[in-house]
Amino acid sequence: xxxxxxxxxxxxxxxxxxxxxxxxxxxxxxxxxxxxxxxxxxxxxxxxxxxxxxxxxxxxxxxxxxxxxxxxxxxxxxxxxxxxxxxxxxxxxxxxxxxxxxxxxxxxxxxxxxxxxxxxxxxxxxxxxxxxxxxxxxxxxxxxxxxxxxxxxxxxxxxxxxxxxxxxxxxxxxxxxxxxxxxxxxxxxxxxxxxxxxxxxxxxxxxxxxxxxxxxxxxxxxx
Numbered sequence: 398x399x400x401x402x403x404x405x406x407x408x409x410x411x412x413x414x415x416x417x418x419x420x421x422x423x424x425x426x427x428x429x430x431x432x433x434x435x436x437x438x439x440x441x442x443x444x445x446x447x448x449x450x451x452x453x454x455x456x457x458x459x460x461x462x463x464x465x466x467x468x469x470x471x472x473x474x475x476x477x478x479x480x481x482x483x484x485x486x487x488x489x490x491x492x493x494x495x496x497x498x499x500x501x502x503x504x505x506x507x508x509x510x511x512x513x514x515x516x517x518x519x520x521x522x523x524x525x526x527x528x529x530x531x532x533x534x535x536x537x538x539x540x541x542x543x544x545x546x547x548x549x550x551x552x553x554x555x556x557x558x559x560x561x562x563x564x565x566x567x568x569x570x571x572x573x574x575x576x577x578x579x580x581x582x583x584x585x586x587x588x589x590x591x592x593x594x595x596x597x598x599x600x601x602x603x604x605x606x607x608x609x610x611x612x613x614x615x616x617x618x619x620x
Contacts, residue, residue, distance in 0.1 A: 565585070586598065
């Protein structure tokens with residue numbers, strides 16, 4: 398039986414990157430060893446057996462609960478809560494590419510859904526059958542995990558979190574180090590939507606030709 402560890406799933410609006418404004422089903426997988434200091438979903442990091450649930454509905458919400466869900470059961474559940482006009486599932490985490498994704502992708506595709514994956518680029522899973530890959534690189538994080546070339550090579554867009562001037566310089570260095578093609582969309586996103594970070598992103602976008610991602614779902618009061 399093919400399973401993935403699930404933290405949450407719900408209908409919302411994509412607020413970030415090139416798909417901002419699209420209605421989506423957000424599927425949050427559980428488990429991550431990257432350790433980003435600013436992470437707003439740190440409750441997804443640890444698979445504590447005390448928090449393991451027996452069913453998908455029991456695990457849902459912004460909490461430490463999780464469930465090892467059979468992919469066919471999960472895909473059926475997603476279809477049962479999917480608004481009629483939704484075509485995309487956003488697969489996020491945690492770090493979703495730390496789990497075997499092919500069976501889940503096949504189950505979702507078989508039901509006519511497209512999959513956008515948001516990844517730190519540190520997971521071992523290949524991403525060839527994902528419809529849209531949003532790479533949010535995590536470099537030098539406390540978890541000590543490293544970037545994987547296959548994730549960088551698969552990216553349709555790259556989103557970089559900016560909180561201080563040094564973050565802009567690091568993004569520029571990253572793009573040069575990995576020889577990111579010109580046609581891969583490049584986004585800078587203000588850390589915690591702070592005024593200072595937003596100003597930094599606007600200036601960097603103007604200087605380097607990047608785009609600014611503003612977490613529109615938070616501005617709309619959505620999860």
